[in-house]
Amino acid sequence: MISIPDLIKTNRHYFHKLVASARGCKSPDKQAALCSQAAIFAVRNPCGIFNSWPLEETLLKLADGIASPMASQPEAESFLHVLTRAYASGGHTRVAERWINAAPASGRHDVVLLSQGDRPVPKTLEAATHGKHGKVMHLNAGLHLAKARQLRSLASNYQHIILHVHMYDILPLLAFGTPHFPRPITLYNHADHLFWTGVSIADNVVNFRSLATYINTEFRHIPAERNQLLPLPVTQPPTPLLREHRQNLKAELGLPEDSQVILTMASPYKYAAIEHIDFLATAESILTHNPRAFLIAIGPSLKNPTWQAASQRTGGRIKALGRLPYTEVDRYLTLADLALDSFPFASLTAMLDIARHKIPCLTLHTPVNSYDAFTRAGIVCATPQEVAQRALQELANPSPSTLFPIIEQESLPQGFARHVETQQKALQKTHKVYSFTTDNRSHPTEMELFIGLNHHANISGLKAKVALGIQKSIHKLLRILPLRLIPAPVYSRLESYGIL
Structure with a gap:
């Protein structure tokens, strides 16, 4: 090393x-x-x-x-x-x-x-x-x-x-x-x-x-x-997709109608694991404990061997869509039941873009991941294990976004x-x-x-x-x-x- x-x-x-x-x-x-x-x-x-x-x-x-x-x-x-x-x-x-x-x-x-x-x-x-x-x-x-x-x-x-x-x-x-x-x-x-x-x-x-x-x-x-x-x-944010359109988009992505969608969005390099700080391992843990959950990633691609292997291990429940033009991103954001910030490196702008849809969000504390509104919203987790635990709790018992009211006042x-x-x-x-x-x-x-x-x-x-x-x-x-x-x-x- x-x-x-x-x-x-x-x-x-x-x-x-x-x-x-x-x-x-x-x-x-x-x-x-x-x-x-x-x-x-x-x-x-x-x-x-x-x-x-x-x-x-x-x-x-x-x-x-x-x-x-x-x-x-x-x-x-x-x-x-x-x-x-x-x-x-x-x-x-x-x-x-x-x-x-x-x-x-x-x-x-x-x-x-x-x-x-x-x-x-x-x-x-x-x-x-x-x-x-x-x-x-x-x-x-x-x-x-x-x-x-x-x-x-x-x-x-x-x-x-x-x-x-x-x-x-x-x-x-x-x-x-x-x-x-x-x-x-x-x-x-x-x-x-x-x-x-x-x-x-x-x-x-x-x-x-x-x-x-x-x-x-x-x-x-x-x-x-x-x-x-x-x-x-x-x-x-644009007008939310009607339920019918959401189901059509789920079908397009190969997701069951009753699936729960976890969304993440960032440049691929921000997910490269550092020692125990491993985004994909955390995501796989969540999917293992919640059979209805799927992870949609915008930015990373299945051409990347690490993401391809994770998708295979989860039976295709990790779907990496690659880079998308900004004008096409919103239709996917409205599918999300929960958003996970990238880590080890956060993608703050992407997280805020997701949060404006009133989607609950979670992020991980690291030496470089810090944003004042995230701290005030109480969405910062101390460890990857806490990310997984809180994600499972949110999917089991959905709650309103704590970040949206803050960004409504200062970022919208x-x-x-x-x-x-x-x-x-x-x-x-x-x-x-x-x-x-x-x-x-x-x-x-x-x-x-x-x-x-x-x-x-x-x-x-x-x-x-x-x-x-x-x-x-x-x-x-x-x-x-x-x-x-x-x-x-x-x-x-x-x-x-x-x-x-």
Whole structure:
């Protein structure tokens, strides 16, 4: 068994090596590309750090050297939402859409996608911007500095900039890492448990849970006055399916009419077992004790050998439907008698999407699974055994959802809109560039050790060596190869997949 502290220490050493390599490079474009490689590595491999001043300082110096025309005055009540990429599934893009939908009608909200590649733009995102007098735009393909120049010039037309970017995306730092850019920058902290770039440019950091504020103040060294709390948003649920339609959908899935449906929804990696924290083992225990129960999983697929084996062991009572477009998910949610959050890693947005249908929910406490509303609703279980026990009790004696009344007040459109309006009034009105203390702890937190275990559970053995080998090969290639020799379409495609 690999030592997770040793793995984290090795990763941190390699990250520092990548940053040093970038800082020693003479070509600005290549320096930016190498900084991007360092950030990508720190996000995808547990390094036991939440920030890096040497990395951000290097990018700030590059930002100071970028000359870009800027508008002298922004349009009043205008907002530019900046996304690395937008997706048809998953919670990240949904939050941006719902934020825009909930904003006061008087404002204009545009979206710019930094490296969408050939992915289609979700129609729900286009509809959200059109509903707020805005549109979805794309940056032109190019190297980091050229794209940062475009972004700075575009953003200068807006009163507020809101970042929903990927954790490793360095373009906002290059675009806004100068005091000469006057518009305030708000960073939405959608991955508070991971390393991310942007500490030095975020005038406002919007967190969706109290744990994030603690991590920011304690480890990222972002003072409390720059942190704000905004609950996760959900949309109004559609009209529930009629009983006849529910039975038709059950028949379509091969479920008996009197079956009880347990629903779970998350990205597949969030279910990878860590020691005794095993979602599928817990689900099988529930199905063993309740012959009428079936598990429907959205996200995982039966192409995965682990899920396929679990389905076979339960006689097909575990049905993994794979990834579904967000627009198709609701019809399955209305089937559920009970929802189980994914674990070891929770899927908070998915859980809230289920809970808005007034479906009872259960979640497991782990070092990374924390959401204020779940605690207040009393749905957090201490162990997988408690999850199974409470699930069986709920199926035997159904009770009203304790989570729904809370999200009705703070996450459904009307309640969330009140939070957005309050949050907008509290935003910093000017932009600064901030220095900060590097996170140089010698011992990882319990959360980081847990993330390391999850990382090892998802990528181990030969697969891990291949992934790290590819990362190191790209780094070596970038150091020796003039970037102009990489065709622009190829560079853009690699960037859109988070490789460059």
